[in-house]
Amino acid sequence: MSDENENDLIAQxxxxxxELRESGNAFxxxxxxxxxxxxxxxxxxxxxxxxxEGEGVKVAIAxxxxxxxxxxxxSFAHIQDMSGKIQLYVRRDDLPEGLYNTGxxxxxxxxxxxxxxxxxxxxxxxxxxxxxxxxxxxxxxQPLPEKFHGLTDQEMRYRQRYVDLIMNEDTxxxxxxxSQVVEFIRSYLNNENYLEVETPMMHVIPGGATARPxxxxxxxxxxxxxxxxxxxxxxKRLVVGGFERVFEINRSFRNEGLSPRHNPEFTMLEFYQAYxxxxxxxxxxxxxxxxxxTELFGSxxxxxxxxxxxxxxxxxxxxxxxxxxxxxxxxTIEDLQSLEKIKDHAQRLDIxxxxxxxxxxxxxxxxxxxxxxxxxxxxxxxxYPTEVSPLARKNDSDPFVTDRFEFFIGGREIANGFSELNDxxxxxxxxxxxxxxxxxxxxxxxxxxxxxxxxxxxxxxxTAGEGIGIDRLVMFLTDSPTIRxxxxxxxxxxxxxx
RNA sequence: GGGCCGUUAGCUCAGCCGGUAGAGCAGUGGAUUUUUAAUCCAUUGGUCGGGCGUUCGAAUCGCCCACGGCCCA
Numbered sequence: 218m219s220d221e222n223e224n225d226l227i228a229q230x231x232x233x234x235x236e237l238r239e240s241g242n243a244f245x246x247x248x249x250x251x252x253x254x255x256x257x258x259x260x261x262x263x264x265x266x267x268x269x270e271g272e273g274v275k276v277a278i279a280x281x282x283x284x285x286x287x288x289x290x291x292s293f294a295h296i297q298d299m300s301g302k303i304q305l306y307v308r309r310d311d312l313p314e315g316l317y318n319t320g321x322x323x324x325x326x327x328x329x330x331x332x333x334x335x336x337x338x339x340x341x342x343x344x345x346x347x348x349x350x351x352x353x354x355x356x357x358x359q360p361l362p363e364k365f366h367g368l369t370d371q372e373m374r375y376r377q378r379y380v381d382l383i384m385n386e387d388t389x390x391x392x393x394x395x396s397q398v399v400e401f402i403r404s405y406l407n408n409e410n411y412l413e414v415e416t417p418m419m420h421v422i423p424g425g426a427t428a429r430p431x432x433x434x435x436x437x438x439x440x441x442x443x444x445x446x447x448x449x450x451x452x453k454r455l456v457v458g459g460f461e462r463v464f465e466i467n468r469s470f471r472n473e474g475l476s477p478r479h480n481p482e483f484t485m486l487e488f489y490q491a492y493x494x495x496x497x498x499x500x501x502x503x504x505x506x507x508x509x510x511t512e513l514f515g516s517x518x519x520x521x522x523x524x525x526x527x528x529x530x531x532x533x534x535x536x537x538x539x540x541x542x543x544x545x546x547x548x549t550i551e552d553l554q555s556l557e558k559i560k561d562h563a564q565r566l567d568i569x570x571x572x573x574x575x576x577x578x579x580x581x582x583x584x585x586x587x588x589x590x591x592x593x594x595x596x597x598x599x600x601y602p603t604e605v606s607p608l609a610r611k612n613d614s615d616p617f618v619t620d621r622f623e624f625f626i627g628g629r630e631i632a633n634g635f636s637e638l639n640d641x642x643x644x645x646x647x648x649x650x651x652x653x654x655x656x657x658x659x660x661x662x663x664x665x666x667x668x669x670x671x672x673x674x675x676x677x678x679x680t681a682g683e684g685i686g687i688d689r690l691v692m693f694l695t696d697s698p699t700i701r702x703x704x705x706x707x708x709x710x711x712x713x714x715x
Numbered sequence: 716g717g718g719c720c721g722u723u724a725g726c727u728c729a730g731c732c733g734g735u736a737g738a739g740c741a742g743u744g745g746a747u748u749u750u751u752a753a754u755c756c757a758u759u760g761g762u763c764g765g766g767c768g769u770u771c772g773a774a775u776c777g778c779c780c781a782c783g784g785c786c787c788a
Binding site: 225308699709 | 716722724725726727728739740741742743746747748749750751752753754759760781782783784785788
């Protein structure tokens with residue numbers, strides 16, 4: 218922010234900073250704390266005022282001053298650190314001469330301070346620190362939002378997440394839970410003998426999903442590269458290489474619109490295990506999510522947007538066809554097998570069709586339009602058409618569908634998994650179909666990945682793999698209505714400079 | 716890409732059938748030695764998102780643009 222844009226509030230604080238510079242090091246780094254706010258509260262809250270006076274526990278604490286109430290020669294202030302808040306009781310006559318009036322009273326809410334003192338309890342029963350020394354560690358030039366309403370402007374919460382994090386405990390909690398979710402999954406898979414790996418984010422051929430990629434350019438190689446849309450094909454190369462259980466938790470990128478459920482970069486867990494099929498992964502998913510909610514909340518009940526979901530009960534399982542029949546009284550099983558009749562239904566449902574769409578693709582369009590949002594309770598939908606599953610293994614008894622599932626909760630897709638297609642000739646044929654669709658104008662269709670076919674030709678053991686959208690899972694677990702609430706710095710348009 | 720809603724003090728918001736801007740908190744000055752949305756007295760602070768138009772006169776009405784939100788594609 219340039220000088221001419223600054224208001225009086227900032228100018229006043231900058232003047233204070235200037236005075237601090239004149240009188241010594243304004244940004245000293247010589248204070249060391251020995252305690253965190255929440256730890257002190259947890260440890261001493263149960264003690265009485267008298268007990269604490271008898272014990273005289275000395276502590277050093279540091280954090281951001283979030284509130285202050287000056288009452289003449291004594292003041293109360295709250296400081297906030299990474300663990301929470303604690304109140305300081307600051308008395309003029311307990312501090313070195315002059316510090317109270319020329320220092321503490323001139324500091325601002327938002328300043329970062331360090332203090333030492335004795336653990337005490339106020340008459341009203343709040344655990345506090347009776348301060349005997351206090352120091353300004355970092356001057357804050359920007360005024361914080363109002364204390365009661367905090368920061369509510371959504372745009373500012375996303376653009377200036379640091380202010381949101383200072384002001385809103387809910388925001389801090391969301392990202393703490395996000396961290397716990399990732400940590401849990403990592404340890405769960407490690408316990409299952411998985412190896413965590415990192416595969417390229419810059420791909421020569423974007424693969425592993427049907428989506429439009431971001432393009433970039435490597436200068437010294439003078440070649441076009443794509444940000445990955447999925448890590449899938451590299452992870453399966455590792456299974457070919459003998460890493461029979463691998464996982465990766467990291468970013469993928471899709472060049473699509475923004476919405477409450479879509480950010481251009483998002484985090485996915487993908488994991489692959491050899492000598493397993495999609496049913497094994499459904500069981501694993503169910504077990505992992507159940508243990509995750511137990512770990513996070515001590516229960517399997519999750520409330521999302523006023524509805525409560527019980528992940529303790531067995532998850533429902535239904536095929537794509539069964540689910541369409543269940544939610545569409547007007548459609549019969551015979552209709553679903555007839556291209557003519559299914560097209561009529563699609564038209565009735567206002568679903569735009571392309572000439573290239575086959576029966577399977579139209580089924581999925583109908584599924585997405587009429588079923589997805591209704592899958593509230595935890596549900597696995599299985600047997601996705603081969604036409605829309607170019608990397609999945611065909612079902613042994615019905616090659617029209619694949620051994621694939623997607624997992625839904627609260628009407629949203631959270632996971633996608635299948636028995637992997639490890640027949641190199643079938644895979645090559647599927648790639649050729651995708652290329653035909655790309656040439657027919659489908660920008661999301663896949664490329665032909667020669668090296669991936671070569672890898673399969675070395676032999677990939679029978680394998681099952683799955684991807685879980687971490688952002689959407691965290692949305693569900695933190696009752697967040699939009700993906701922007703679970704991404705620290707969500708993508709925003711550039712603000713026009715004045 | 717389309718529709719609807721929003722953008723006013725540092726923050727949270729009023730004001731909008733046109734007459735030139737208000738409150739609370741924060742800030743500043745003062746009182747106050749157990750407060751906690753502290754209290755009491757006084758007080759500073761505004762390109763009303765940007766532009767163009769209508770009008771004697773626009774925060775207010777119209778059009779365009781930017782950013783944000785929700786819904787749809």
